[in-house]
Amino acid sequence: xxxxxxxxxxxxxxxxxxxxxxxxxxxxxxxxxxxxxxxxxxxxxxxxxxxxxxxxxxxxxxxxxxxxxxxxxxxxxxxxxxxxxxxxxxxxxxxxxxxxxxxxxxxxxxxxxxxxxxxxxxxxxxxxxxxxxxxxxxxxxxxxxxxxxxxxxxxxxxxxxxxxxxxxxxxxxxxxxxxxxxxxxxxxxxxxxxxxxxxxxxxxxxxxxxxxxxxxxxxxxxxxxxxxxxxxxxxxxxxxxxxxxxxxxxx
Amino acid sequence: xxxxxxxxxxxxxxxxxxxxxxxxxxxxxxxxxxxxxxxxxxxxxxxxxxxxxxxxxxxxxxxxxxxxxxxxxxxxxxxxxxxxxxxxxxxxxxxxxxxxxxxxxxxxxxxxxxxxxxxxxxxxxxxxxxxxxxxxxxxxxxxxxxxxxxxxxxxxxxxxxxxxxxxxxxxxxxxxxxxxxxxxxxxxxxxxxxxxxxxxxxxxxxxxxxxxxxxxxxxxxxxxxxxxxxxxxxxxxxxxxxxxxxxxxxxxxxxxxxxxxxxxxxxxxxxxxxxxxxxxxxxxxxxxxxxxxxxxxxxxxxxxxxxxxxxxxxx
Numbered sequence: 001x002x003x004x005x006x007x008x009x010x011x012x013x014x015x016x017x018x019x020x021x022x023x024x025x026x027x028x029x030x031x032x033x034x035x036x037x038x039x040x041x042x043x044x045x046x047x048x049x050x051x052x053x054x055x056x057x058x059x060x061x062x063x064x065x066x067x068x069x070x071x072x073x074x075x076x077x078x079x080x081x082x083x084x085x086x087x088x089x090x091x092x093x094x095x096x097x098x099x100x101x102x103x104x105x106x107x108x109x110x111x112x113x114x115x116x117x118x119x120x121x122x123x124x125x126x127x128x129x130x131x132x133x134x135x136x137x138x139x140x141x142x143x144x145x146x147x148x149x150x151x152x153x154x155x156x157x158x159x160x161x162x163x164x165x166x167x168x169x170x171x172x173x174x175x176x177x178x179x180x181x182x183x184x185x186x187x188x189x190x191x192x193x194x195x196x197x198x199x200x201x202x203x204x205x206x207x208x209x210x211x212x213x214x215x216x217x218x219x220x221x222x223x224x225x226x227x228x229x230x231x232x233x234x235x236x237x238x239x240x241x242x243x244x245x246x247x248x249x250x251x
Numbered sequence: 252x253x254x255x256x257x258x259x260x261x262x263x264x265x266x267x268x269x270x271x272x273x274x275x276x277x278x279x280x281x282x283x284x285x286x287x288x289x290x291x292x293x294x295x296x297x298x299x300x301x302x303x304x305x306x307x308x309x310x311x312x313x314x315x316x317x318x319x320x321x322x323x324x325x326x327x328x329x330x331x332x333x334x335x336x337x338x339x340x341x342x343x344x345x346x347x348x349x350x351x352x353x354x355x356x357x358x359x360x361x362x363x364x365x366x367x368x369x370x371x372x373x374x375x376x377x378x379x380x381x382x383x384x385x386x387x388x389x390x391x392x393x394x395x396x397x398x399x400x401x402x403x404x405x406x407x408x409x410x411x412x413x414x415x416x417x418x419x420x421x422x423x424x425x426x427x428x429x430x431x432x433x434x435x436x437x438x439x440x441x442x443x444x445x446x447x448x449x450x451x452x453x454x455x456x457x458x459x460x461x462x463x464x465x466x467x468x469x470x471x472x473x474x475x476x477x478x479x480x481x482x483x484x485x486x487x488x489x490x491x492x493x494x495x496x497x498x499x500x501x502x503x504x505x506x507x508x509x510x511x512x513x514x515x516x517x518x519x520x521x522x523x524x525x526x527x528x529x530x531x532x533x534x535x536x537x538x539x540x541x542x543x544x545x546x547x548x549x550x551x552x553x554x555x556x557x558x559x560x561x562x563x564x565x566x
Contacts, residue, residue: 052455054451073454073459074454074455075454075455075457075458075459075460076459078454078455078456078457079457083455084455086455090449090451090452090455091452092252092445092448092449092452093252094252094253094448095252095253095254095445099253099254103441103442103445103453103456104456106438106441106442107453107456107457107458108457109457113438114438114439114441114442114458114463115438115439115466116437116438116439117430117433117434117437117438117439117440118433118434118437119437119438120433120436120437121436121437121438121441122436124438147253163456167456167457
């Protein structure tokens with residue numbers, strides 16, 4: 001078997017008296033959709049923060065695309081091909097959808113240095129053409145000039161996704177992409193993630209079980225900072241520990 | 252927030268203003284008011300200093316209370332150049348900018364690791380340290396300051412006349428405004444404005460935020476140094492008072508009056524503040540009361556500054 005795209009080994013983190021993460025071993029294979037689920041407070045977002053580089057672990061290591069990135073900063077991990085979307089929508093609300101995505105394109109090393117002081121960005125048509133492509137990909141082709149703050153919640157989540165895509169990631173970390181969306185928007189988001197999954201590996205944190213079981217190739221369950229089970233959706237559904245720990249009647 | 256974009260009438264307005272300023276020394280001389288050429292030069296220099304703070308605070312979102320340290324460093328660098336025989340502005344001014352810029356790079360490298368009120372305090376602390384350093388530096392005149400033996404020369408021509416220095420300051424300010432206007436719309440300007448709004452998001456888009464902020468901070472310091480060097484020439488002295496935190500406060504007040512994040516915010520603020528000081532001081536010793544009332548008025552009725560009354564920052 002080839003080396004996994006993301007390999008988290010023995011990751012531990014304490015906050016004061018709380019073991020937020022206890023020797024977590026976790027991997028994402030290239031090409032798969034790997035969902036991370038667990039009850040509230042299980043440590044899912046803390047885990048994502050460690051993977052993305054927002055937090056540093058007490059011990060353990062994180063390997064990404066064959067390199068140890070444990071001590072790498074967030075922007076270095078993004079440059080290496082790891083993009084994330086936020087649980088709480090985090091876009092530039094005063095900028096148009098197009099400017100938001102163009103900013104993400106501009107941040108990529110292959111789009112050239114941003115230490116440029118003279119030429120107006122609006123002359124860089126390639127930047128905006130590419131940005132339009134990502135907006136079309138997430139279904140926002142007709143909202144290009146709309147100020148992000150005026151987009152609906154679901155559209156803002158889609159915009160967030162377009163920004164992540166614009167960094168051309170190998171791995172997409174999606175932290176509750178369905179959070180706060182209505183049933184209709186949710187359904188559209190599931191379709192969108194299904195499409196994206198054909199091109200990019202996804203680590204999905206999500207509460208919506210229907211979405212998780214539809215999208216995921218593998219599911220890992222985190223309870224009280226410990227990974228209690230990893231397996232196919234079917235195996236996780238059958239697992240007695242999982243049922244007892246949290247899923248109950250949902251399955 | 253949106254990215255900076257110039258208002259449509261900004262360029263023609265600036266053009267008219269430039270023509271008026273070009274004619275100013277001649278007009279003042281014709282009316283026998285040469286004294287005001289020096290005053291106008293002072294306004295231009297402070298407009299330059301406030302504009303340099305605008306780069307750091309207005310576009311970069313870094314609330315520095317130590318900006319005067321770079322202003323003063325530029326003044327001392329110019330004074331030291333002149334005292335050691337470098338009197339050509341084409342060498343001395345870039346040297347002053349380099350010295351102030353490197354100093355800002357050092358201060359920024361430490362202070363930009365902090366945020367919010369800590370950043371304000373640490374920049375203030377650095378500026379005060381520099382102030383006391385210059386106060387105690389005997390060989391540089393201590394708290395009397397370091398006098399300049401003469402003004403600089405520009406391309407071999409002496410800047411001894413008030414009009415010559417006025418035009419030099421005008422040229423510098425014009426160049427800096429053009430540079431800042433271009434920068435704000437270029438890639439770098441967009442990045443620092445976006446960092447001002449949400450630095451974590453920028454980090455998550457792959458931008459090395461610290462590097463961008465540091466360069467912005469150092470660039471602002473270098474431009475403040477240019478203003479300081481010009482001021483030393485105008486007053487014939489590099490005084491430690493230029494580095495004091497009250498001087499940083501004055502620059503901040505100018506910028507807030509003028510409009511933080513507006514290209515001409517620093518210019519408008521310098522004109523209003525120094526103009527008011529000049530007018531009110533003619534009537535009463537207690538001119539600070541008038542200034543206080545003005546500040547109150549601005550905060551209450553034009554919280555984005557005077558420049559905001561004329562043009563939208565495109566919100």
